[in-house]
Amino acid sequence: MDRLLELPEELLYLWHTHRPEILLAAGILFAAARITLLWRRSKRRETLTPPLSPTEEKVSMPLQVEKEYLSNTPERTSAPILPKPGPRRVTGRKKSKTSDLSKGEGRIHVVNKLQPVIFYFTVGGSTKTYTEKLVAHLSADNKDILPPIVHDLTEIDYDDYFITAPKSEDAIPFYLLILPTYNIDTELDNFLSHLQETHHDFRIDTAPLATLAGYSVFGLGDLHEWPSEPEGYCSQAVEVDKWMARLTGRKRAFPLGMANVRDDVVGELKLWSNGVRNVMQDVVDGKGLGEGVRGSGDAIESADEEDEVDSESEQRAKPKARRTQTADLEDMKVPIPVDFTTAKPSTKSTPTLAPPKAMVPAGSPTHTSLTKQGYTIVGSHSGVKICRWTKSALRGRGSCYKYSFYGIASHLCMEATPSLSCSNKCVFCWRHGTNPVGTTWRWEVDPPDEVFEGMKRGHYSKIKMMRGVPGVRAERWNEIMGSEGGIRHCALSLVGEPIFYPHINALLAMLHAEHISTFLVCNAQHPDQLEALGPVTQLYVSIDASNKESLRRIDRPLHRDFWERFTRCMDILRRKRFTHRTVFRLTLVKGFNLEEEAEGYADLVARALPGFVEIKGVTYCGTSTAAGAGLTMQNVPFYSEVREFVLAFERALGKRGLDYGIAAEHEHSCCVLLADRGRFFRKPVGVESAVGAEDDEVVDERKWHTLIDYPAFFRCFESGETFAPEDYLGRPTPEWALWGNGGFDPRDERVDRKGRPKVV
Known part of the structure; x- marks a missing residue:
């Protein structure tokens, strides 16, 4: 009895002492059993596989033998072989989306006609007015682009338009969304929730709106209330643009447009719609949406696309390629060309020079x-x-x-x-x-x-x-x-x-x-x-x-x-x-x-x-x-x-x-x-030194003038006369660019490598 109680401790000791040998032996036994089972399964499959039917043989045989086979095959009188009930066996490999995109498929569609579909949302009615102006601008005399269809987001069922795109035999839809931004609960919040839930729903395809020819979003905001995008300016339009990029499989046709409601909204809307019209014309002309770059259309960017070179760690992880003459053209062992500006002339006859070649030949x-x-x-x-x-x-x-x-x-x-x-x-x-x-x-x-x-x-x-x-x-x-x-x-x-x-x-x-x-x-x-x-x-x-x-x-x-x-x-x-x-x-x-x-x-x-x-x-x-x-x-x-x-x-x-x-x-x-x-x-042109209360107190009005007056430069160039750098000096260097002020453009927003606003 005492011996049996001590047995687990001995087993534990054996396990700790001989663990590598035990694991290795178990692995070998498992591999041997697995190989045996696979071999038996393949032998059984060979035995049970029936001979090919005449129809299947015809598909698999070469084309030149087809006539001879048909002439020697007796006419079939029996009933045709029906497919067995049950799920169909799928063979082969799934096509790579990457290869399709590289060939232009999935990005460029052959489109006969385009159907613009405009969605808008409004509380006070102003967005509806801007939508009507957009419709008038897009309703040009173009037989390939149909008159726009307009929908108020509050009057439609989202499932009809934002889970699957409406199908038509005549034209491919092109979505345009005009959205204001509110700091109150509105129907836009429900619309955003629908887009997000559609993307995360495992029952729905990853890009259910990929059949669209393209999409673009225009946002309306108030810079007085929300001075910047992180603070809420056009934030809901930004969110819709992000989720539409995912749902369409990166079909953003034109950049997100934004306009301040306290400024020239009509002018900004016209500029945006001009760009949209050009894109739609490219689509019907067969040019598609053009190539995309890394990060193009991604809803969330893990890093900026300017990080074009591999990191040092990635370089170390890659296998080292065998060094050839083309690995580094700087160190190629080729004859050094003669530099006639420093070499002495030769007394021998000049050899026949080979014709010049391309510096960077194609391929x-x-x-x-x-x-x-x-x-x-x-x-x-x-x-x-x-x-x-x-x-x-x-x-x-x-x-x-x-x-x-x-x-x-x-x-x-x-x-x-x-x-x-x-x-x-x-x-x-x-x-x-x-x-x-x-x-x-x-x-x-x-x-x-x-x-x-x-x-x-x-x-x-x-x-x-x-x-x-x-x-x-x-x-x-x-x-x-x-x-x-x-x-x-x-x-x-x-x-x-x-x-x-x-x-x-x-x-x-x-x-x-x-x-x-x-x-x-x-x-x-x-x-x-x-x-x-x-x-x-x-x-x-x-x-x-x-x-x-x-x-x-x-x-x-x-x-x-x-x-x-x-x-x-x-x-x-x-x-x-x-x-x-x-x-x-x-x-x-x-x-x-x-x-x-x-x-x-x-x-x-x-x-x-x-x-x-x-x-x-x-x-x-x-x-x-x-x-x-x-x-x-x-x-x-x-x-x-x-x-x-x-x-x-x-x-x-x-x-x-x-x-x-x-x-x-x-x-x-x-x-x-x-x-x-x-x-x-x-001193700026026309500015004199200001004299203070006392005669010896002089205020220095001089400023740095590092900017360039580019129209003045072209005038000097076109005159054909000699001119100096002082002839095209620009206005004074802005205060934010001077020494000690950082020099970052105040119109823009500084971000970190993840695209998040950076606190400076």
Whole structure:
């Protein structure tokens, strides 16, 4: 009896002592039993499977044997074989929705006619009035778009329209919703609850309204009562737009429109309806809603779509690919092209040169890699890509530093380059080592008109992809895509070396002819091209180091005489300061050029005398190429460190007698602007110094004038005469952009990486 009581303790001891062996043995026994059962089941299936019927044999046999089989098959007199009762066995795999979307299916429908269906809600009757105006505007003479059908949300059964779309043999429905916002309980609350419950109901398809051709929402709110969206402005329209995105399977056809009831509602409604009409016309023309971008139409965003590169942890999780010659074009073992600006002429006969090839051929690994990163390749050597600040500005989440410093609206800006090739391999470059490098142009040359048209076409197509992204503001969308809108600025700084393009002056002239201002960035390695450069709205030179050794480590230039070229460009910039707005761009990389470099940079400023100096902390993209160059997140300075450098740099300039002051800042992008006080810190036109009660008390009315008067620049350019930067100075720099005020656009709302309002 005592022995039996001790038995469980012995078993427990055996379990703890030999647990791995016991588990391994049990696993082996289970696997053996499983394999035995599967083998017996397959043998039984082979025995019980009947021979194919003649009809089934006909389906499975080749087409060329069909006639011979039918001629030898006796005529059947027996009754046909009926299918067995019970559920039908489903074989094969379900089609992937991703593949369908990639082919355009599910996003583009062949539509003969379109039926607009307008839903509205009103308490006092004003929304009904606006709906009638919308109906009148949409009731144009277009046989492909039927007259709108109007429904009051209080008079319909939601199940008839918002669980399944109404079916018609004549036309596909297109939903438009006009909704006010109230701070009282109304029928809109029930409507929102219905949309939410429909989405979460497991008995209903995930996207029950996917058969719609598209939808769009227009909201009415009161900015006096609710000053911002988080505080309730058009909040119910925002919610409806969110749930409709889910129920339709991301069929947002046009961005959410919003209007202040105390302002010009009719004007805002007309702008929105113009965009809606254009979209409906695209649908009936067979163009569909266009491509979507990551996050397009999502009801809740886990992160902003500007996070286009994989995180460092994701990169580590991926298997390492075998390194080939195309893995990093910068390190390919190919003959170095002759640089005739530095090499001595050969006494031997000149060899026959091979015909030039495309810089980025279609279908090449370079083309594939850049396209995957979001670039649109234009021709054989140019590119365009939508900037994350453009997407941010379209959604009212802030513009880049160029709006704070120079008055450029980011949603009207195109970022492009006429040359994807560069003569440097900078450690902080975000191009992932994929675009070609070289010291001389050895490729085909595309005509400037083709480059110009291709850039615009590529940019507009990418902006169009933003139409379905949540939060895009309809008024800003119309400013870039409306009939009277368009690109107003071009930043030739995307990637590569724009000044490398042989026809850069012709391209600049085409941009200016359409009143598109230009900011051109070069890397101070092509002095001859810099000397011959024509008018530019603003000319940048990247200054990443203050001495030869630092420049070699940071920019990793390909030219043997890189420092001589660099200093020549400094001298050329000094001569151009009276014909161009010249800017030094300093990119601070901690551990490379942040410590003890202020004095050296001040010497370069004394040599070139630029009008402005931009100081910006480096942006780390988390790429393997950057890590291979020695760059990590540890090299990204905090904004406080950038500010300390700026103050030290200002003192270093003052010691050399250079009158530069800190003009503006943009904390959101870790950037500070210094400007020549003598040229850009001045009185506004027509303002004189005010004299106080005492004769020696004088009030200084001077202000920073860093903004640009763009119409004045185009007038100067079209005059054909020589002009100076002072001839197109803009109004004073706004107070919110000055040093110490942060520089964030007060019209917009700052958010965190999850899209939530950020308290600053």
